[in-house]
Amino acid sequence: MKKLFLIIFFALIQVIFVFPASADTFESNRSGNLVEPVFREGDMVLNIGLGLGTSLYRGRYYSMRVPPVSASFELGIQDDFITEDMTLGVGGYVGYAASRYQLRNVNWGWDYNYLVFGGRASLHYPIVEQLDTYGGIMLAANVVISSAFGSNQTQVSAQGGGFIYSLYAGGRYYFAERIAVFGEIGYGVSYLNAGIAIRF
Secondary structure (H helix, E strand, C coil): CHHHHHHHHHHHHHHHHHHHHHHHHHCCCCCCCCCCCCCCCCCEEEEEEEEECCCCCCCCCEEEEEEEEEEEEEEEEECCCCCCCCEEEEEEEEEEEEEEECCCCCCCEEEEEEEEEEEEEEEECCCECCEEEEEEEEEEEEEEEEEEECCCCCCCCEEEEEEEEEEEEEEEEECCCCEEEEEEEECCCCCEEEEEEEEC
């Protein structure tokens, strides 16, 4: 799964950043990009998404209790950051998921709650009208809380966690002035995330 994720991630990075740069020689306008930027300095966007696939838990005895859900907020802070029409955005991220670990034919096990929260920085570059394409990095804390259930009295509850980093790439397609659908790949509470984006 990690290998597939890396292949898709670097393919998207090629499309978002390398292709527009190589296309400069074929464009006639000042910036080398005929597409109007969708995300600009001062823009504020809220993403609310549902995840598919997660690295937080795996194994045959795990089952999903709550699917990965997440919200992120982003503020555009600088236009023409590296090249013309590229915008730098920063913001925050929070995600939640829950699973259950239970062996077959027993009435006890553990419930796990996962909370990921941190900061993100993204580079945005337009390649298609009304589509905000971006890639970035996230630094976050991953908090795991477990609680025992069932009849086994030797079980204990615990909590733990650590810090994680994630590379991600995605896009928001605006079908209305302030409303978009979005999709992202990257590590957070899930490998693939999709949902609604609202621009303020």
